Amino acid sequence: MPQTTRAAATSPEVPPQPPRPSLLPASASPIHRLPDDTLQHIFSSLPLRDTFSSRSVCRQFREALSSIHFLTLLPPLRILALRHPRHHHQSSHHQHPPSLLAFDPSSSRWLRFPLSFLPFPSLSPVTASSSLLYLWADHLPSPSSDSKPPKSLVLCNPLTRSFRVLPPLGSAWSRHGTVLAAPAAAGSAVLVLTELAALSYSPGAASWRKFSLNLPSKPRSPVIVGASIYSLCDIGSPWRNQWKLFSCSIADLGGPRGWVQLERLEWGDVFDILKRPRLVRGGGSDQILMIGGLRSSFAVDAPCSTVLILRLNLGSMDWEEAGRMPPEMYRCFAGVVGQGATAVAANAGGNNKVKVFGGEGRVWFSGKRVRGKMAMWEEEEEVEKGAGSRGIWKWVDGAPGYGDGVFRVLSLMPW
Template sequence: MPEESESGPPPVSSPPPPILLLPHDSLLHILSLLPLRQLVLCRLVCRHFAASLTSPPPATPPLLPLLALRHPRHCYPHPHSFYSYDPLSDSHLHFPLDFLPFSSTSPITSSTSLLYLWASTSSADTLTPCSQPKPPKSLIVSNPVTRRFKILPQLGSAWSRHGTVLAGPAGAVIVLAELAALYYSPSIATWRKFSLNLPSKPRSPVLVDGAIYTLCDVGAPWRSQWKLFGCGIEELGSGWGAVEKEGWGDVFDVLKRPRLVRGGGEGRVLMVGGLRSGYGAESPCSTVMILRLDLGRMEWEEAGKMPLEMYRCFAIGGGVGGGGTGGGNNKVKVFGGEGRVWFSGRRVRGRMAMWEEAGEKGEGEEGDGGRWRWVECVPGYGDFVYRGFVYNAGFAEIP
């Protein structure tokens, strides 16, 4: 008699789950009924779901407004992910970037659904100490939700080290440096260079309603004096001019080390800085003030003032805007957009201060205007300070 096989009868394969047998359009319609946060998680269910979510579903879910956090340790970047914070649910999200075939990446700015990163496209770039020279980086536009990306035309290494990148509408990109600007759009598919006719290096430029606004120092070497300049995107080479109005008075002397942030709604620019206690160059700051400029009316107004108890957490060694009385170095970053401003400090570990332009002041809250609160459980790296920018995640644009 033939001997029976020790392995037993062949295993019976189980049928695939019914949802995998659905037509592709039907599956996309089901997935489109989920909010974007759940769609991102669905990518982890199986390979079939991940492949199906590389294109927009028939009914595109609303955008998810996030704060993308830039890793502070540029010397040893984490190339395969970036952190973000959801202010609506007060929770943190982690976006994988493992679909990008680059040795290191650094997210820098965004437009609707699109994330822009500097990436090292050379295989020679590894996790090396800061003191070693690095190869040039390329500017990458990607959509982390659909996991698609595109490499923009090569730039010189100086632009990635010193340029400020602004993402405009319809895929336009502007890179501002001290003396020149670069402009790219998909229609021309190349970079155009313009000389900047500005009195100093542009500080914290923002893009509002098709125009760029920036602060420039027009003062003496021993005392800064800030002034607002603006220019339309299509007039980078010749359209820069001072944005001013008779009656503004000393609005730019009120704040120390001001920064611009895009306000909520149309035609609004926020200016954030330390509120001077006097007009002397070394006058300390008493708190942080947020001023709002309505470009339609060309009028400034006070939008918010940081509560004193919150400001004391930043005030050691200079505070926001500098000029404090304590010792040590307390570097503070100010960032945000669309009516929200965040503050991260070297001595404020594991959390950020947040101000929201919209909403009423809660019971027991201090401060004038808006809403102030702490964002807790922010991942920290010793004395390094996070920076960030607004990122509206979604399917709206595909690179």
């Protein structure tokens, strides 16, 4: 992943805004006499956290630093956005205004984006794409009806404080559906997947389209890479899981070709060595990461010694080991202090305590036993041609935690 910088940038595609005539009195501070384009150029060289904190200084700063023109001056920023395990309810909406908590890996700083501009009594962020945030939102009940109105998906941009409400959905979709946001190259569609069916909404459409999934089980940790969806499915028995990788083009969703199981003879037992695997987007445009507990044997109740990260190159369809969590880090998630055979045996269910999330070449790990921090793995560039990398492991401090666990993952948001 390219490193994020805070250097000032220019955008030749967007013409500079003409200076705005000043309506301030002659005694006003000289900085208030600067035109918007000059202010924007100054603030584009500052860290994002400082820039958007400055929007509360005065109306001129708020308007200048919230414009689309200013946002095009900012360098790409990929942050990990988190959401609270509990929704923001109307009873506490005014006491604790809803907000989006995010971590900027490039500066190792936490950011908080207010969501108080959204007029809904309850909000639950679920995913993100580009600079858009997707949330489940409850509507205010009608005084003339006793029934609870259905939830809606809301698209918003926390930087510009703008939003749009999609057609409402039934409660089953919001409770059990997995929301995926396709990139602009794939049509910018919004997908909601359940065990048997999927919904798709394209920009400008009047309603959702429904498709049958025809998968052997509920899709697990589906991800969008390019113009296709990839997901793990369990084709095993009630006594033993057997995970396989499935793929479907977004354009073929619900079509005659539909989902295809991806399998190669040379893959061998790659799906059997991991316990409770999950998929995450890799750093490249044709890479998928699969993360799970590394089994010590093929027995059903075999303990796990650590967390293993495998990388699939979709061009060559080859798997390789991308990373392995250091034993001392894994013991923190399992709550084991000792070493050796005793610690390995105690780690039998350890990987079940580790939550995995991320994308774009970074993977985060959180757990109830690890308070106030998360583990992070980051892909490294190849040190030499043909040589892979095991990545960098480190702790991220300052992660919020509650009695019911740490914040749940939302997504990586590339602003």
